[in-house]
Every structure is written in structure tokens, then in C-alpha cells.
Amino acid sequence: MKSLQELNAIRDKMKNASQNRQQGSDDTIRVVVGMATCGIAAGARPVLNAFVEEVAKRNLSNVVVSQTGCIGMCKFEPIVEVFVPNKEKVTYIKVTPEKVARIVTEHIVNQKPVTEYIKIN
């Protein structure tokens, strides 16, 4: 290594790894994916991974993606809950990996929940 730029490049590459190893503070947005048997069977795992990737891609430092057990409405799985501090929780149903990018862009970045993914038809 011959320059600070190279050092900074490694630092930025590793930032994500160390970020995932910290606990969120009070202003952290939490994305929680239901990962009980019903959720996994309905395809929650690719959804969870899609969220992790999307958040990393956009370098969002204030977002934590984690999982939880059964949310209780198994027929609507995969279910994803988004907790923005000081706002009401938003529950997305029947989420697919394709829907993830829009939820991240519109809800998490621009603070506008994607209403069409919330509706129960």
C-alpha cells in the first residue's frame, strides 16, 4: 500500500461489515422480517437477503435489518414490518424480493410508505 487512498478504499469496503455489528441507536430504522416456519415456507429468506443487499448497496447507515418469529397472520407471509422512529409501524404483506427495492427507496429513504403493498385484497 502506497497511499492513503488505498487505505480508505479498504476502510470503505469493510465499513458495512462493522456496521452490521453495532446495535442501532434511537434514530435507527428497523426492518423486521417474519421468519417463522410459515414465513420461510412462503419465501421470507430471499426477501430478508434482498433487504440486506439493498440497504448495503445504498450505504444506509441508519437501517438495521433483522428477523423475528411468527407475526401471526400466516396467510399473508412473507410479512415485513418497518419501524421508523416516532412513526407508526408499517406492515407489508406478501413481500417478494422484487418489491424490496421500492420499499427501500420510497419508504426508508423518502419516508413514503408503499401503500399498494400494504393493502389486504
Add this chain to the structure above:
Amino acid sequence: MVRSYILVCGGTGCTSNHSGEIINALNAELKAQHLDEEVKVVMTGCFGLCAKGPIMVVYPEGAFYHSVTVEDVKEIVSEHLLKGRIVKRLLHTEDTTNEKVLSLNDTEFLKKQVRVALYNCGVIDPENIEEYIGREGYQALGKVLTEMKPVDVIETIKASGLRGRGGGGFPTGKKWEFAYNQKNDQKYVCCNADEGDPGAFMDRSVLEGDPHSVVEAMAIAGYAIGANKGYVYIRAEYPIAVKRLQKAINDARAYGLIGKNIFNTGFDFDLEIRLGAGAFVCGEETALMTSVEGKRGEPRVRPPFPAVKGLYGKPTILNNVETYANVPHIIRKGADWFASMGTEKSKGTKVFAVGGKIVNTGLVEIPMGTTLREIIYDIGGGIKNGKKFKAAQTGGPSGGCIPEQHLDVPIDYDNLIAIGSMMGSGGMIIMDEDNCMVDIAKFFLEFVVDESCGKCTPCRVGTKRLLEILTKVTNGEAELADIDRMEEISHYLQDNALCALGKTACNPVISTLRYFRDEYIEHIVNKRCPAGVCKGLTKIVIDKDKCIGCGICKKNCPVNAISGEIKQPHVIDPEVCVKCGLCITKCPKGAISRR
């Protein structure tokens, strides 16, 4: 893409509790569940709560699991990592509220701590240089080499108020300045990792958990004083620390962060490890450097100080591991930030290895000025088994005992000296009512007698005489005049021993005499050990009225000192009894006691 990290402690404490096997089991189980792409297991340094090891933290939830066994691994993977359900039974229970706590950061143990020297311990994989870089590692070195002149570095360290963490508390910046002002074509930077105080493991934990911080700081020190060669003197008894430090040095060299022409600035710096063979005296700076040179580790007279004439007769600075671990943070965040923590004359934080009769044995980093009471009762969880606190021993064999009346003294270098102890390297042993203070003094004197290098007479003979008198006291053979004799020898030692270890070797005696003189008098006059520790003064007796004559004590006695017929009260022959106390633990009726 990794969505979850499992951090498993790989410090010496948890490793000896099989954390290595847990890591293997986790990896195998994750693979079996096809989670190995999403979940990564990282071996880290010490989390601090060694009493509860092996320790594991699962992110992003931050779930803190303790006392984990290999058998628990399957459940952790299938419940937490597959289904997202926290394994509640492995969470920490707060002693005060009896409630389960999810995260390590929310425990009473960690709430009052501030982690500077231990910033990366328990967060990064110490064997992975990129993880250190990811946490701003080597940025301080880059800043120093590209933006600062050596004098600026020294001024920053001076302004921060950083003092030597090895015990003496000498201002680090001043030490560097002395070496900087020496005109010489060869200078050296040394690191003292010969942590010898009984019960101390701060430096070991820093080297095990964050070895690169020491490598980076030594390179910074080299630039500041104009040295291009460094030595780390570390005890061979720390195999994990040695291995990780060696890997850190190799990796730093491979990445070009030490070696020739660092960051293209023309600055060269390289490091080597020297292993110590476990002599306590080699923690003394002049003895350490003599040992690095390959000679027998004995101290020499100062001055000349090492900054003038040190290793191989060249100007040398020697700092302790923890001192170095603070340096990159000071450079990065500024002297003002560091100076904002602590008391007027002692800035920053201090790491303590807390052990003995305390609930949360482990590694604690607190801002200077925290009281002993906060360390013991808030962070440490109080005394084990609800017993009463008697004293805290700080500073190892060179330190002293702090009694209950000084529990609220804010801890810093000067306050500890004023109450007859010293900061030392950070070992802190908590004692309760079951500890005999004469016995404690005797323990430390035995240690010093073993470790005295023998070069100067005051230490070689004086400590031996002190130990002989202490042994007389614990056997009930001493007279009151012996107390005066001990004080006389102690003061002679303080004035005449060659090195700091000899000068302070009498401190355990002086401080226990200062605060617990009545215990000495009780031993001497009434031939009684109030704590029931000194075997020469205690008698084990069977209460005739409580004894049911079951014969269990008789069966278990290793020296056949107990006699008696079945269903008749038994008796102990004091001439034969070795006072091992086994019968006390075996008696079903609690009829046997120490008097």
C-alpha cells in the same frame, strides 16, 4: 451478502472454556442449515465479562448469550438464525432486577464503561487487518505521516494528558519529547507487554483483541521520536497474544503499513517481538531492555534514563500496551476529546482486570475519576455470595489495599497514591470478610521473594526478612516488636532498593499495617486469625451437641485425625489435623467449624 454476524469471544478466558469448539460447531451447523452464506462467525477479542464465558453476541439483534456450550449451538442456529427467535434462556439475567437483558450494552456491567483502549475488543476479528482498517485503523498513522511534524505529534500527546498506563503514570508526551531531543542516528521504540502482576490481564486482552492498535501506535511513536525500529517485549505465557501480534505485524508489513517507505513518505519502521521467560523483574524498564539485548534481565541504576541511554545504549522510549492502545484514538479524535475524560491530572480511561470475590469477574474500562464503589457494586455486581467487602488490592505486589472507608475516592493516579496504594497496571483483586489481610500481605511477599532478581541487597535480603516475620505472625509466633521491625525494614527498602520493584515490594505490608493493624495485633497478642485463614492459628472442632456420630467426617479425613464410635460424638485430634477443612464441607449437620 452477510446479514448476520455471530461474534464469539476468542480471548484466553473463553478459549479455555472451549469457545474454539463452539466456533467450529457453529460453522458446521450453519452449513448444515444452508446459512453459511448469510451468517458469518467471527472470532473476536475479549468482551470483558469473563465470569460468564464463553460469550457470544449475535448481530443485528445484538443478542448477548453467555455460558454457551457446544450443545447450545444447534438451538441457537435453528431458533435465532433460522427462525429469528431469541434463545431467551441463554440471555444474561441482571442480578439486581432479576430480569433478562437482550444486549450486552444494556447490562449494568457495560453501562458505566467507556471503551477507548478496548474500542475494538469484542468487535473485530483481531486476525483480520481489514476489519481493523474498517474501524478507522491506520488512519492515525496516515494522518501523522502526511499532515503532522514529529513535534506536532508530541504536542498532541502532551496536550491530551495521557500518562503511562503501566503503573508509574509518567506523562507519555514528555517521555517522547525527551527521546526526540536526543541527537542520535539510531533510536528505539519499545513496548512493555510483560504483564506480571498477579490477577492482571489488561495488556493481554488488548493484544488478543486489538493487536493492530499497538502496531499502529508504535509506528506513530517511531515517527515522533525519530526511530525506525521497535521491539515488543511480551511474556511467553501469553501464547494467543503472541500469535495474534505476530500475525498483525506480518499483515501490516504485507499491506505496507510498516516496513520501508510507508505511504510513500520516506518513513521506515519495523517491529520485532521479543519473548520474556516469565521473570517479574523484566517488567521494570531497565531490566526489560537488558533482557531484549539478550542478557540476564536485571535492572540498572537510573539515570541515565532510557530516553537518553536505553536499548543498546541508544535513546529509547518504552510504553505499556494500554498506553499505546490510546494513541491512535488521540491522534484521530484530538487531544481535547481525550482530555475531556477523567480528572484534572489523570485524563482518559483506565482498564482494570477485576477479580477475586466479585460477581462479574472481568475486564472493565472506566473514565478516570470513577469511584471504587461504582466499579465493585454497579459494574462488578457486588461481592460474591452476599458477603461483606473488606478491601480491594490494586497495583499488584507494588500496590496496596484500599479499605472500605475509601470506597468513594475517585480513582486516579494521585488519589490512589495518597491512600497508600497505586494505579499499577490495572489488576484489581477484591477481598471479602473471609480474607485475612496478614495472609494477603504474606502472599504478595512470597511472590516478591520468588521474583526478586537478587542484584541489590535491600530487595534480596529485605523481602526475605519481611516474609519470615510475616510467617511468624501467621503462625502465632511473633511479638508486637515485630511490627516495628517490619516497618523499619519497609522504610529501608523504600529508600535503598535499586529499582522500583524493590522500592515498592514492601507496599503490601505497609498498606495492610496502615488499615488493618488490628488484625496483625489479633494474630500476635490473641493468637487468633479473625478470618480463620491462617492454618497455624485455627483449630477445627466438632460441636458435641450437634454431632450425630454418623462417621462421614471420619471416613473423609485424609489424615485420620478424627475418632469416635458410631452414634457417639466424634473428636478431632489437633496434633494430627492439617486443617484442610474437608470435614466441614462433608458434615451433614454443620457441626464442624473453624475456630
